[in-house]
Structure formats: structure tokens, C-alpha cells
Amino acid sequence: MALIELEHVSYRYPIGSGLALADIDLRVEEGEFVAIIGPNGAGKSTLCYTLSGFIPHFFRGDLQGKVQVAGMQAGSSTLNEWVLQVGLAFQNPFNQISGAKYTVFEEVAFGLENLGVPPDEIRARVDEALSLGGIRDLADRSPYSLSGGQQQRVALTSILVMQPRVLVLDEPTSQMDPAGTREVFGLIRSLAERGLTVVMAEHKTEWIAAFADRVVALYQGHVLLDGKPGEVLTSDALLDKGFGISRYTSVARRARERDLWPSDRPLPVTLDEAAAGFSHRSSR
């Protein structure tokens, strides 16, 4: 069953002349993990805001086409209805901390308090979410005393505690070091494995190849490619358009030009795929 359906969706910000999204069609099944890639200005963040209801409820502008997410329609459902179904996390973990809470436990409870959930139920749900987010040991720490990776996990857990059906992530690891990236991707993978529908804008192609079910490449507000990670991330259509290309893909592409990569083998995205391809070539 499709949980997300976008048909002929176009959007223009109130300030700005061009279309940020141009005639987008997208269908995401329940439980799918879809990665959105694209150079800066391709429309990734705009798409994330559209899927999470912030367009048109927070950013006004001009939205055209059909946007349906978890049974809600853009324009007819309120933002409060959207946030119950769709969780949103984005790049800067610092700005996702409410600033009004003293401990991580209270920070995670913030959304449920706003929803008027009884305190006993909040405590039980926060406990469960802290375990799910792998941050139980941080419960009594100040959110401001944490590393970027820890803060991002707190931000994700603060969304998860509200039990959304869809999780939309806008480059959640862009400000992370490798350790922080590993922490956050580990959490997202475990959520996807539990059946949560995840849509994630991201540049880190090697991680995407390892985790995503499907990749959508956006370019100048259009869907350029939509398919399996291995096919999209190694496509020649991405060349010279500012997409982040895995270093292993680039090396193998050069090697293929010199007949050093097996012609019958797809280009690699990850280190393991590259190592396997070169081992295969040298053993022949």
C-alpha cells in the first residue's frame, strides 16, 4: 500500500522566481526506505518539507498537484494532524533541541507533553523511545552537553516517541563526523528494519547504497532517476550535474575505460563492491 503519493507536484517559494519542485511524481510504499539525492538547490529540502506538511502550512508559497501522505491531503489537513503522522528531522542537531528542557528525558517528552498525554504514559513511552534510540544512558544529561551525533539521536528519538508512520530526514548527518554518521545511520537502519517508512535526503552515497531500498535523484526540481540504489548511484546520467558520486564508483569508472573493471559487472558504490570487482578482475 502506498503511504506517500505525489502526483504532478510543483512548488514555488513566496520569495523566488523559479520552481523549487517541478511536476514531481513519487510513490512510496509502507515500510520502504527511500533516499533522495541531488546537488544543492535540487529541491531535496523542499520535498522533505512538502512530505512533512510544512509546505504549505509553514512555508506558504504556491503548491500545485496532489500530495497525500498517510491518508492526509495537503491543504485539507492541519499541521497538527501532519506532525502526528509524519516526523521530521533535519541537518542541524543544535536547532532541533527545544531549548526549554533540562535533561534528555524531558527533551524527548516535550512533544508528548504538547499533545496532552498523561504523565505516566509519557514516562513509559519516553523510556521505550530512549531504548529504541540507544540513548538510555544519556537520559539525565543536558541536551546541550552532548556531541553532534548524540544530539541528532536525541532529535530523532524526540520524533520517534510521537510514533509517526513516516520519518522524513533532511540530511541528518551532514554536520556529523564519521563516528556521528555511523551512530545516526545505525539508528535509522534499525527503525527501517522495524517497518517505519523512511524518506531521507542525503549526500553520503556509500551509506545510502548500504541501507536504502530505493534512490530518487532530484535535479533542478525534477525527478531525474528513480530506481535501485546500485543502478541510480552509478548512472552516467548523474555525471557533470553536481551529484555526489562515490569514490569507488569514480575509480571503477576510470578502470572500466582502461579495461581494468569487468565489463559485465555493475559499477560499485561501496568499498566491498569495489573490492569484490577488482578481485574478480585480477583473478581472471
Add this chain to the structure above:
Amino acid sequence: MNDFSLYVARDSGLHKLHPLTKGIYVLFVLVAGFTLPGPWTSYFVVAFGILPLAAWGKVLGIHLRSVWRVTWPFALSVLLIQGLFWGHGEDLVSLGPLALKKEGVAFAFISIGRILLVMSSFILFSLTTRPDMLMISLKQAGFPGSIAYIFVTTLQIIPRFQSRAQTVLDAQRSRGLETEGNLLVRSRALVPLVVPLVLGSLVDVEERAIAIEARAFNSNHKETSVVEIPDSLLQKRIRAVLTAGAALLVVAGFAWRLLS
């Protein structure tokens, strides 16, 4: 514990008081300092109404340091401006064409006392009151959630703003921007410092707004809280007495000014 607020965790009776009790006490001492007559009034209120409480709250040292750091630039400015340019009559000290007038210095003394009172009471309140507790108590007292949120987070944003300003300053200096020298050089540096600071802060505000909206901040439900703020009948009575006392002082202050 919290890097972006003044709060200092201590196991003290002052820390355990309800935030509104402390808030209303601050209001009361401010009203007392500003309405009661006499040049020493504010100093007296600080000495007997604030410092003993700072000692009770086990924050006397950090309180004195914080008050000194914040107050002395204002105090010096007030002393110079009012001493040099306010009042007539006898000079206290003169240096060439400049003279500190006795009347101006006396007036500055009262003003400095009031600045000291405002700073020391607010700093004591901030040192001993958790921002989240303050927000919850304001909401429970009937303040709209958004106003309480803005009030509490604004207190925490000041250190964040300072930190961002330092980052922008360092970044622009590393690109060769002259920020030291005469007035012309400094004023030239203002635009490349202020523009990224303001734009960056606006982005921060927008992101923060989205983040709290994503957590149902504007939900129509009646909010609940996992943090319980201990209160007592005694504290409620103290708050009522302090509020009545402050109102009485305001009325008495007006009456005294009208009659004198």
C-alpha cells in the same frame, strides 16, 4: 549542567522554591528598591534582601562575580555621564575643562544602586531557577505557552548569540577583515560582522520554529508535564503577601511623591 543558561545546580532550599515564589520576591525587592526613599535604599535591599539569599542558595561566589562582570561597565558609564553632565554647583574633582559635580555623582550613586539591584536580583533568580521549571510554572500560572517559551528561551539564546558572534568575528578576521584600530576601521568592519550574524540567527530561528512545530508545539491539547514542581500552602501565602506588599509600596510611593 546546561551550557546555555546561567542555572547552577545546587542542593539548596532556594533552588527548591517554586519559580513563581522567587519571581514574585524579585518583583517585590525591585519595587522596594525603586519606591522607598533614600540614596542607600537599593544598596540596603541588595545587602539584606539578595546576598543572604545567594548564600542560602550556595551561589554567593558565582553570584558576586557575575554581578560584578555585568554591572561595572554600566556603573562606570553612569558615573561619568551623570557626574560630568548632570547637576550644578560644587565640583568634586576637576581635570582641565572636565569636572565631576558633587550633585551629579550623588545622583549617579542612586542610579548605580538601582542597576546593582536589578542585576543582582535577576542573576540570583537565573542562577537558582531551572529554565524548564520556570516555563512550566509560567504556563501553569496562565501564561500562553508560546509567550512562556519565548521568555525562557530568550534567556538561553544570549550566550548562543555571543558564541555565534565570536565565530563570525573569527571567520572574518581569518579572511583579513580589520576589526581593531580607529573608529573608521571599526565601523567599516561592522557590516561584514553584523550581516552574517543576523542572517545566521534568522535561519536558526526558522529551524527552531520548524523543530518545535514538528513536536506539536501549537497543538490544541491541554499540555501536561513530566516534571512536577513542588509547591506548598506556605509558599502560596508568601506569594500573596509579597504581591500585596509590592502593590502597597507602589501606592505608597505615588502618594509620597504627590505629598512631598
